Amino acid sequence: MADIRTHVNEAGFFEIRMESIGGLGANLAGKMLAEAGVLHSGYNGSNFSSYGSEKKGSPVKTFIRFTVAQREIRSSSPIEEPHVVAVFHESLLRTQNCVAGLQANGTLIVNTTKTPDEISSLTGLESGVVVCVDALRIAVEEKSRVNTAMLGAICHVVDFLDEQAVKQVIADTFGKKYPALVAANMRTFDRGATEGVARTYAPNPQKSRIPFEHPRSPLGYETQPSGGAIINPGNSVLRDLSASRSGFLPEFIQDSCIHCAACDQTCPDMCFVWTNRQDERGRSFQFLEGIDYQYCKGCMRCVTACPTDALRSIRELDGYADQHQVKHPVGA
Ligand code: SF4
Ligand code: SF4
Structure with missing residues (x-):
């Protein structure tokens, strides 16, 4: 396994951001990944998610930080400049700037049927690694969920993460309540790790990093249509x-x-x-x-x-x- 210290940022952290929607299991995936790193691989780690209303279909962001065991993690702020972005639902690429702040040599993993070149042109990402994995097809075929396929893809690209440790945590998590699902999730993880198609684009830190921007509502105090008109028929937003x-x-x-x-x-x-x-x-x-x-x-x-x-x-x-x-x- 590689040494985490060669991957961390100036603050000493390796950071992963999952972009998802409620119901796809990103929150659980983040928990399991952090648990594997902390309990089984000897790192220090933290994880939390951010979402609005807790319901199926709402956008969800899950953040995971890793560092060496001797270092404390005192930051609990959202990750703005991640080393890895994992997009659990391709349509998020159309509605949100999922790659904002991704390191110039970072990795974008997308659940998609598209090619890395198509994702690169869709997102405007011009450097780093793009991994496309059809996590939905894998999940349907294995009768599981996309989150374990995405975990497999993440572990495959983050070389200091121990795939066996993550699989152990998945088995422990599902084994308690749904032992019949363990085998399917193991297969899903393995297929997520091996069926991704990756392409590396030459690093160009000067030009190609897409800056992080705090999301702002398109309509606010100063930008409301005059008279409070509803500009989308049948919608308030x-x-x-x-x-x-x-x-x-x-x-x-x-x-x-x-x-x-x-x-x-x-x-x-x-x-x-x-x-x-x-x-x-x-x-x-x-x-x-x-x-x-x-x-x-x-x-x-x-x-x-x-x-x-x-x-x-x-x-x-x-x-x-x-x-x-x-x-x-x-x-x-
Ligand atoms: S058309 Fe209506 S009932 Fe059918 S899948 Fe869509 S939301 Fe559900
Ligand atoms: S209206 Fe047509 S599509 Fe809808 S339930 Fe009846 S047969 Fe099916």
Whole structure:
């Protein structure tokens, strides 16, 4: 194992920031990683998470600091200039500056089906290492969660972390309550460690570091639209739930639909878009046109409710929601 002292920053810390959304297990992953470093590898470490409302779908940041055993960690501030950023949900790259402050020779790990070059151009990251790992596919195939696949990918790139120690903590954590899940999580970890595709970009500390900025609300005291106008119809802020989805969304197969509205009745976010037309007998009838994916959080209640398999759960590929979106009529 490598020596942690060759990796630390000026304050003596090695720092990891996980960018995630509630429900993907980043908080637990951070705890397990810190525990492995402190209890099994002899480092000093700390971990905490920061989130708003504690619910599925909210953005979550998890921070882990490591240092040598002899050094105290007295900082509990959020990590602004991490050595490693791990993004648990690709759509966060569109809504947040996940790579802000990443060290010029740092590593970005993303749960994605994209290539490192695509992620580099999407994020503007021009130096360091980009690792792309399809953690969602691994988790689905192994019937586990993306967090253990991401832990595997992190341990693979951080050479002073002991993979066996992290696996031991995962086994202890799941073994207490869900012993049947231990084997699946071990496989998920190993696949996360080995199935990532990495590309190194030449370090250019002068040019390429993306500075950290404290997030600010786009609307505030000085920037409110005059008259308090709501500039996104139906929203007080953005009401875009796409980042809540955990990689799957419902596909609408129009030919199989009998327009029974069972999906509409169960959907908590009124995603279904209807139009009134005449049926073949000339009677006025409500027809289901499709799904407004902006409001869809991927709960799949509609898929369960549909009696004709006109809705099915599919893996969300980049651009699918935009291409198949059926917008609610303005004013509806
Ligand atoms: S998955 Fe279905 S029920 Fe759930 S929010 Fe999306 S459209 Fe509505
Ligand atoms: S539940 Fe299925 S069949 Fe009924 S309206 Fe919705 S998509 Fe169509």
